[in-house]
Amino acid sequence: MSGGGIAGSSKQKIxxxxxxxxxxxxxxxxxxxxxLQHMMYGYxxxxxxxxxxxxxxxxxxxxxxTDLVHKAQDVASKRGKLLTEDFLFLIRKDLPKLxxxxxxxxxxxxxxxxxxxxxxxxxxxxxxx
Amino acid sequence: MKQSQDPFEAAFVExxxxxxxxxxxxxxxxxxxxxxxxxxANQPEDxxxxxxxxxNNVASTSATPSASAxxxxxxxxxxxxxxxxxxxxxxxxxxxxxxxxxxxxxAVMQTIxxxxxxxxxxxxxxxxxxxxxxSNMKRLLVSITGSQKISIPMTIVVSGIAKMFVGELVETAKxxxxxxxDSGPIRPxxxxxxxxxxxxxGKVPKRSVPRLFR
Numbered sequence: 001m002s003g004g005g006i007a008g009s010s011k012q013k014i015x016x017x018x019x020x021x022x023x024x025x026x027x028x029x030x031x032x033x034x035x036l037q038h039m040m041y042g043y044x045x046x047x048x049x050x051x052x053x054x055x056x057x058x059x060x061x062x063x064x065x066t067d068l069v070h071k072a073q074d075v076a077s078k079r080g081k082l083l084t085e086d087f088l089f090l091i092r093k094d095l096p097k098l099x100x101x102x103x104x105x106x107x108x109x110x111x112x113x114x115x116x117x118x119x120x121x122x123x124x125x126x127x128x129x
Numbered sequence: 130m131k132q133s134q135d136p137f138e139a140a141f142v143e144x145x146x147x148x149x150x151x152x153x154x155x156x157x158x159x160x161x162x163x164x165x166x167x168x169x170a171n172q173p174e175d176x177x178x179x180x181x182x183x184x185n186n187v188a189s190t191s192a193t194p195s196a197s198a199x200x201x202x203x204x205x206x207x208x209x210x211x212x213x214x215x216x217x218x219x220x221x222x223x224x225x226x227x228x229x230x231x232x233x234x235x236a237v238m239q240t241i242x243x244x245x246x247x248x249x250x251x252x253x254x255x256x257x258x259x260x261x262x263x264s265n266m267k268r269l270l271v272s273i274t275g276s277q278k279i280s281i282p283m284t285i286v287v288s289g290i291a292k293m294f295v296g297e298l299v300e301t302a303k304x305x306x307x308x309x310x311d312s313g314p315i316r317p318x319x320x321x322x323x324x325x326x327x328x329x330x331g332k333v334p335k336r337s338v339p340r341l342f343r
Contacts, residue, residue: 042256043299046314067334069273104289
């Protein structure tokens with residue numbers, strides 16, 4: 001059994017005959033546990049979701065993201081590099097997700113512009129002083 | 130305006146009185162291409178949520194006050210509402226809630242929010258603020274792709290998509306629970322059933338290669 005620490009929030013998945021020199025593909029459990037608890041409550045679950053449910057949802061989400069990324073890589077393989085647009089292409093049929101993703105990207109751009117402007121103003125203030 | 134227990138019903142009544150404007154403008158902004166970043170009326174609804182992912186901190190609002198003040202000056206849209214929100218706690222959300230730049234939508238949201246019970250408000254707060262940690266998501270993406278080049282926007286998009294997926298999962302699980310007349314916290318059997326149904330509806334990407342020997 002490799003390092004089964006119970007006190008910490010992460011437990012090593014038991015990987016039989018996995019050599020130590022292999023790149024770390026071991027998936028720790030409970031990586032998203034805290035986030036998922038809040039998320040599940042927000043979406044309608046109990047204030048304290050069952051740990052088994054959280055673990056199951058985490059597994060499902062990781063599998064979902066994995067499949068999504070693999071599909072995106074397939075789409076991007078022709079071009080070569082994996083881009084954000086590949087993900088948007090994959091969810092194009094799912095309108096709520098697509099709108100949400102474009103909204104998030106737009107917000108990110110806004111924040112970047114605002115921060116850049118803030119930095120420039122700070123510089124101006126510094127030089128004036 | 131009649132006093133109604135259900136905040137959504139109350140908002141619906143108010144909406145009937147003042148029909149919303151043409152949503153064409155809002156829709157155009159929403160469906161706009163990513164290549165040209167939207168810089169005007171596409172008001173983000175979940176500024177708190179994005180900031181949580183950007184700043185890696187789910188529990189607290191983390192923009193510095195000086196940054197907010199500055200940003201408010203340099204940005205002459207409703208964006209200042211967003212920045213103000215970040216400093217304050219949940220109470221502010223009642224006051225200024227940005228949403229796709231549509232004033233009617235904002236007004237409706239405000240009506241709804243003002244009538245929330247405490248429990249509803251706490252749940253809504255969790256819904257808005259929760260999100261996947263950017264660092265964890267990035268680590269996961271790196272381990273899946275095997276490459277180190279994961280851009281920040283990509284992490285943001287994947288986190289957003291994953292959060293909505295969790296939402297669908299949990300909501301379907303609640304539906305399953307209601308059908309089985311169960312109560313209490315959601316159990317794994319509900320989630321499994323919910324996942325099965327979503328697979329049938331095609332909401333879960335199918336594996337081209339089945340995963341053996343997990």
